[in-house]
């Protein structure tokens with residue numbers, strides 16, 4: 001019989017600590033995405049968007065709002081876990097966790113939930129800001145919420161893996177800059193892939209972010225470039241894969257134990 | 259009951275350095291145990307493996323009968339560690355550090371706060387409970403780590419040089435504190451470079467050098483191995499030349515200080531009889547070197563000669 005009650009307390013301890021951490025430094029964690037997305041809404045949505053006209057039957061700003069919300073969720077879920085877990089390693093207070101009887105899945109769960117909490121908070125802030133620019137009509141609340149949370153979990157996991165391998169501060173900014181940003185920008189946040197020549201449409205299909213953005217957009221607007229079931233399958237598949245990989249890293253103590 | 263059993267523990271670090279070359283050790287429940295050794299001997303490596311901070315290469319460890327690999331969680335609940343290096347979140351307030359650590363052991367927050375209060379008061383840190391850890395002095399940080407190691411009330415407490423950089427007064431109060439919790443049943447393993455500390459606190463001892471145990475015995479038995487002791491005598495009247503003390507080996511440090519070496523077969527009484535006959539007044543006397551220190555140096559020297 002596993003001591004589930006004890007695990008629940010341990011999980012809550014890690015999650016609370018994580019939430020307090022990003023709330024304490026809200027000027028670095030919550031404010032910047034709010035400002036950036038406001039600028040996106042003003043510049044792309046309003047100024048340029050009005051000249052672009054319609055995309056997939058929606059005004060341009062309505063088209064990009066779902067993508068921008070999801071982009072901030074992706075970036076912040078990732079950023080929270082990668083920077084928090086990396087400093088836990090760097091300052092050695094990971095040893096507080098290693099010495100105690102917390103199972104690895106609770107450690108991973110705690111950090112992922114912490115990342116999801118920040119992703120959610122930022123996502124909500126960005127959504128509220130978007131309401132100043134457009135009326136958001138949500139097509140399917142359940143699908144929207146599902147994709148929101150799953151995407152957040154997925155990128156929190158990715159941030160965790162990045163932190164495990166990171167040994168310097170450079171290592172925690174390389175992946176976001178050179179992998180995450182291009183993938184999101186090319187993941188159909190700002191355009192429908194139907195605009196691309198067919199070769200580049202096919203290339204886009206290997207980008208997992210495309211599936212999330214489209215599934216999320218479908219939840220809100222009801223339009224998507226791809227099949228929703230496929231998108232959900234891909235997200236869940238990646239979550240499964242990254243979870244197993246993270247647990248394997250923790251079990252071996254990669255980047256954590258000598 | 260044995261609190262800690264280590265069997266043939268090996269550790270080779272990733273760079274190929276072999277830090278532990280097959281260590282076996284038993285520490286009885288309730289013991290106050292000294293793990294001594296020169297810098298780089300492998301003490302912290304062994305302790306870090308016991309505390310699950312470093313992976314072992316091979317060997318086995320069990321804590322109160324719970325194997326650390328097979329019965330991991332039960333074994334871990336019994337261990338408390340005060341590491342050699344500070345390893346807490348410097349931006350966290352003192353009381354949070356304790357309460358969070360307790361949380362990882364599944365201790366409810368309310369109980370955790372009660373425990374934190376008890377140990378912070380005992381270690382004289384209660385006034386600092388709201389202070390971020392980075393603003394504590396070095397000695398306070400050490401005490402914070404002791405308090406943190408106790409919040410889950412471990413039965414085996416391991417302290418890796420807890421008194422390094424701690425002033426005499428606080429060191430003495432730490433000793434009293436450790437003796438108290440030991441008297442209440444907590445097994446303690448201590449590493450230190452202050453050998454008089456080990457001599458006065460610990461009942462059993464192991465000496466490790468170059469990743470091997472070179473001696474494991476009780477403190478009295480170890481001290482009785484000392485063949486000769488050197489005493490320093492302060493004289494009431496200055497001497498011009500080295501006095502003739504028959505079979506005792508003597509040396510004059512200066513005109514008022516005499517060094518006498520006494521073997522186990524010789525007695526102090528004969529020495530003082532002889533000094534009285536010669537009309538030499540002794541005003542005070544002390545050991546030239548801490549007894550454990552002298553043995554320690556001999557043992558480590560011998561192990562160096564045997565395994566170059």
Ligand SMILES: Nc1ncnc2c1ncn2[C@@H]1O[C@H](COP(=O)(O)OP(=O)(O)OP(=O)(O)O)[C@@H](O)[C@H]1O
Nearest residue numbers: 258271273275277296297298299300301302303304
């Ligand atoms: N991560 C590591 N990688 C490689 N070698 C290491 C590592 N950590 C420790 N060592 C080496 O292992 C040996 C034992 O180190 P350890 O810290 O266990 O010594 P110690 O007995 O605690 O010494 P001290 O009294 O100085 O604290 C040393 O030679 C050290 O350089």
Ligand SMILES: [Mg+2]
Nearest residue numbers: 301302342418
């Ligand atoms: Mg050490």
